[in-house]
Amino acid sequence: MQSDIKRLSLILLFAPFALWIALLIILPHMGMVVLSLREKVAPRVYEFGFGNYIDFINEPIYWNTLLRTGSMSILVTFLALLIGFPIAYYIAKIAGKRSRGALFLLCLIPLWVSDLIRAFGWILLLRETGVISSFLTDIGLIDQPIEFLYNDITVVIGLVYTVILFMIVPLVSTLDGMDNAMIEAGYNLGGNGFTVLRRIIVPYAMPGIVSGCIVVFMMTAGSYLTPILLGGKNSSWFTEQIYDQFITRFNWESGAAFGFLLLAFTSIVVWIGLRLTGQTLANTVAKS
Amino acid sequence: MNTATLTDPALEPAFDLECSNIHKSFGAVRAVDDVSFKIPKGSFFSILGPSGCGKTTLMRMIAGFEDPTSGDIQIKGKSVLNTPPNKRNVKMVFQHLALFPMMNVYENIAYGLRCIGTDKAEIDRKVKDVLERIALPDVADREIHQLSGGQKQRIAIARCMVMDPDVLLLDEPLGALDLKLREAMKIELKLLQHQFNTTFIYITHDQSEALVMSDHVAIMNEGRFEQIGRPEDLYHNPQTSFVAGFVGDSNRWSGRVTAQEGGEYRVETEAGLVMTSARAVGQGISSGKDVSIFVRPEFITARKTSSEGSSTAQNTLQGRVDSVLFNGANSRVLVRDPVGELIEADVVVTGGTEDLRAGDDVTLEWSAAQTMCFAV
Numbered sequence: 001m002q003s004d005i006k007r008l009s010l011i012l013l014f015a016p017f018a019l020w021i022a023l024l025i026i027l028p029h030m031g032m033v034v035l036s037l038r039e040k041v042a043p044r045v046y047e048f049g050f051g052n053y054i055d056f057i058n059e060p061i062y063w064n065t066l067l068r069t070g071s072m073s074i075l076v077t078f079l080a081l082l083i084g085f086p087i088a089y090y091i092a093k094i095a096g097k098r099s100r101g102a103l104f105l106l107c108l109i110p111l112w113v114s115d116l117i118r119a120f121g122w123i124l125l126l127r128e129t130g131v132i133s134s135f136l137t138d139i140g141l142i143d144q145p146i147e148f149l150y151n152d153i154t155v156v157i158g159l160v161y162t163v164i165l166f167m168i169v170p171l172v173s174t175l176d177g178m179d180n181a182m183i184e185a186g187y188n189l190g191g192n193g194f195t196v197l198r199r200i201i202v203p204y205a206m207p208g209i210v211s212g213c214i215v216v217f218m219m220t221a222g223s224y225l226t227p228i229l230l231g232g233k234n235s236s237w238f239t240e241q242i243y244d245q246f247i248t249r250f251n252w253e254s255g256a257a258f259g260f261l262l263l264a265f266t267s268i269v270v271w272i273g274l275r276l277t278g279q280t281l282a283n284t285v286a287k288s
Numbered sequence: 289m290n291t292a293t294l295t296d297p298a299l300e301p302a303f304d305l306e307c308s309n310i311h312k313s314f315g316a317v318r319a320v321d322d323v324s325f326k327i328p329k330g331s332f333f334s335i336l337g338p339s340g341c342g343k344t345t346l347m348r349m350i351a352g353f354e355d356p357t358s359g360d361i362q363i364k365g366k367s368v369l370n371t372p373p374n375k376r377n378v379k380m381v382f383q384h385l386a387l388f389p390m391m392n393v394y395e396n397i398a399y400g401l402r403c404i405g406t407d408k409a410e411i412d413r414k415v416k417d418v419l420e421r422i423a424l425p426d427v428a429d430r431e432i433h434q435l436s437g438g439q440k441q442r443i444a445i446a447r448c449m450v451m452d453p454d455v456l457l458l459d460e461p462l463g464a465l466d467l468k469l470r471e472a473m474k475i476e477l478k479l480l481q482h483q484f485n486t487t488f489i490y491i492t493h494d495q496s497e498a499l500v501m502s503d504h505v506a507i508m509n510e511g512r513f514e515q516i517g518r519p520e521d522l523y524h525n526p527q528t529s530f531v532a533g534f535v536g537d538s539n540r541w542s543g544r545v546t547a548q549e550g551g552e553y554r555v556e557t558e559a560g561l562v563m564t565s566a567r568a569v570g571q572g573i574s575s576g577k578d579v580s581i582f583v584r585p586e587f588i589t590a591r592k593t594s595s596e597g598s599s600t601a602q603n604t605l606q607g608r609v610d611s612v613l614f615n616g617a618n619s620r621v622l623v624r625d626p627v628g629e630l631i632e633a634d635v636v637v638t639g640g641t642e643d644l645r646a647g648d649d650v651t652l653e654w655s656a657a658q659t660m661c662f663a664v
Contacts, residue, residue: 181386184353187374189400189451199399203390 036256052257062241062258066265069238072152073220074269076159080167080216081209083160088171088208089201093180104172107165115162119229122158123149126230150232158230163219167212174208175201210277211284214270221266238262302329303365304487305350305455310359312345312511319345320356321511327455327489327504332481334490334498337508338534343491346508347457350489351380363454374403379448380457384464385440387432393419393443394428400451418450421483437465441473442480449484458490462497474500495535499523507531527569529580529662538582539631545577545661552656555581559627564602566656570663579661587658588633590621593649601653607631609648623650 039051056062091103110118125131126148133145148154182204186196202209227237242262245255274280303326312320319342327333335343348354350361352373360367368376379400388396394415401411419425422442427435435443441461448456458477462470478501481488492498498505499519506516507530515527526532533540543557553565553573565581573579593606607623610630619637621644622630633652637643644650 179384179386181382181384182388184351184373185380185382185386185388186399187353187372188351188378188380189447190374190403191399192374192403195403200388204388206390 032256032259035253036260038253040253046253052254053261055254056257056261065236065241066238066261068236069221069262070265070269072156072159073217073266076156076163076220077167077213077217079156079160080164081213084164084167084171084212085205085209087164088168088175091168092172092175093178093183107168110161111165115225116229118162119158119226122154122161122230126154149230150234152231152235155227155231155235155237158226159220159223162223162226163216166215166219170208170212170215171205174205178204206277207279207284210274210279213273214284217269217273218266221262303327304329304363305489306362306365307346307350308360308362310346310349310361311357312342312349312354313357318511320349323359323508323511323513325506325513325516327487330485330487331503332478332488332490332501334492334502334505335508336492336495336498336505336535339493341508342511343493343508344459347380347459347489347491350455351378351457352376377451377454378457379451379453379455381444381448381459381461383459383461385444385461387440387444387447389432391432392428393430393432393435396432396443397447397450400447404451414450418446421449422446422480438469438473438476441465442476445477445480449480449486453486455487455489456484458488460492460494462492462494470497477501499535507534509534526582526660529582529664532580532582532660532662536584537632538584539588541581542664543579543581545573545575545579548575553661555579555659555661557581557627559629561605561625561627561629563659564656565659565661566602567659568661568663573661573663578664580664582660582662583654583658585620585632586634588631588652588654590623590633590635590644590650590652592644593651602656603652603654603659605631605652607650607652609644609646609650611646612637612644621650623652625652 036052037048037050038046039049041047087107091100091107095103113121123130127133128145128147128149130148132148133142136142137145178201182200183196186200191199222239224237224239224243227235228240231237238258239262242255242258245251245258274284305327306325308324310320310323311318321342323346335346337343345354349356352368352371355369361369363376363378368378388399391399397415397418398411401414406414415428416425419428422445424439424442424446427439427443432440432443444461445456462473462477465473474497477488477490481501490498490501499522502519504516505519505522507514507522509530515522515531517525522531522535526535532538541557541559541561543555543561545553546556546562547554551566553568554562555565556562563581568579589601590609605623605625607625610622610624612635613620613622614637619635620632621635622632625631631652635644
């Protein structure tokens with residue numbers, strides 16, 4: 001009787017999660033697999049085959065876009081780590097107890113505004129008639145207005161801005177768990193600032209660093225709005241290709257194949273990253 | 289008392305650590321207030337005090353993690369005030385040890401040597417040597433989480449000792465251990481200190497740790513040193529009422545001097561007990577002065593009133609045993625005195641018929657020389 005109630009409550013608690021996974025993740029993806037393995041032989045006639053994947057390999061622009069997306073995402077991840085680590089360190093170790101909460105909140109505030117609005121904010125600042133360009137012309141630093149939008153640097157800046165929070169949060173939580181005495185011991189035994197950072201703080205924070213990097217990399221590679229709005233036509237982000245196949249060319253079979261390729265590609269990058277840092281998924285993402 | 293120093297002429301003049309007139313304020317709070325002391329080479333020195341007395345702040349200043357507001361710290365005769373913590377040859381064993389969990393035992397010990405650029409063969413030799421000295425020769429390849437509490441303790445000490453420090457600071461490192469292990473580690477620490485022959489400064493709030501291990505103990509209270517001395521001096525000749533109350537157990541009364549005759553004082557407690565004291569500490573104790581009175585339980589003899597025996601003690605009291613606190617060789621009785629207070633006295637419990645039992649009428653006796661009075 002007692003165990004029946006226990007089991008029932010367990011099932012009820014587990015049900016929403018199971019339904020979510022099954023209906024919104026597994027089922028659509030199975031549909032996508034089936035879809036991506038259909039070849040169009042004639043109008044409304046389909047055959048089973050790997051044609052969509054073969055198309056991807058045969059068309060350099062497709063896999064070039066994928067590689068470009070991957071390498072730029074790695075760059076964004078690296079920059080987010082480089083900028084996020086000192087911020088996280090400040091919040092977790094240097095800031096006082098009271099200012100810590102306020103600083104964390106400040107990091108969260110941009111999330112209250114939608115992606116779209118934030119991207120338009122950047123556009124307002126960076127476009128030819130935007131704030132920065134007109135300011136520079138007004139003070140006489142440049143003769144003609146400059147277009148800051150629609151280049152790779154702007155895309156990278158915009159993406160770093162969007163994702164950096166997801167780097168800071170896991171870093172703060174791992175650094176927070178680090179005993180200050182460990183850092184002091186590092187100095188006490190003769191280490192200078194650089195040695196303590198390299199041999200003690202970074203190795204200790206590794207799970208947080210890896211989990212932040214995984215989340216940031218996945219989000220960047222899968223982002224659509226920021227590269228399109230800030231990079232314009234030149235951004236050639238892989239998600240744009242997928243969108244094109246689905247919406248513009250109405251080629252769902254190829255779009256599904258591309259979607260799968262993106263998933264496979266990012267998974268392989270994450271796997272390589274875990275291998276290189278000697279971490280496992282269990283002690284990084286699952287922990288923080 | 290604050291400027292007390294160890295001026296034992298038998299000690300060699302070389303001091304490993306010398307602190308003079310150290311002050312440290314955090315805002316309006318005076319954490320350390322005019323502390324001066326010298327620690328001779330190779331001795332085991334403890335700083336004993338209740339939590340919040342400033343002992344940790346004092347130690348962090350010696351290690352270089354805090355700067356004194358004023359005063360000077362000298363190690364081997366050289367001021368280290370402008371030396372950053374990583375350049376001071378003072379190593380520290382942290383309260384929770386702060387071993388690096390991402391490194392194994394070997395790497396933990398080698399860390400400091402790598403920082404100062406020792407070559408690889410030398411590191412190998414030194415790590416092996418120090419592991420042998422702490423009697424753990426086979427743990428070099430273990431991870432930190434595979435060690436027991438006592439082993440971690442010894443690795444933390446080895447990690448410091450491999451650097452051959454002038455002074456080793458220990459910040460209550462036994463606090464996290466269970467009782468049995470703590471007792472064993474006390475003796476072990478003392479032996480290690482002998483073996484390395486390095487000056488140890490041990491911070492604790494546990495008096496038995498300080499008394500058992502130390503050559504000298506400083507009692508610290510509210511940022512000041514109350515008294516510095518050998519453990520037996522602190523116990524038998526406390527200079528302030530704080531030391532008398534903090535070190536060891538005491539029966540304590542507040543009272544007033546009613547008469548003075550030669551070196552003897554008649555004192556009366558607030559509840560009306562009258563006793564004789566031959567040990568007044570502090571200036572200006574005379575008739576009419578308020579005093580604190582301390583008598584240690586081991587100096588009070590409790591004897592059944594019915595039993596034969598004449599008394600030579602200056603102080604006697606009649607009472608009734610309220611309860612017997614059996615603790616092997618450290619057994620005690622709580623005796624209800626005529627004014628209703630409880631007095632502790634040590635007794636020997638043999639298990640025979642002569643033992644005191646609750647409800648027995650007893651006579652308490654103690655000498656005037658063991659009745660200490662301190663001016664309030």
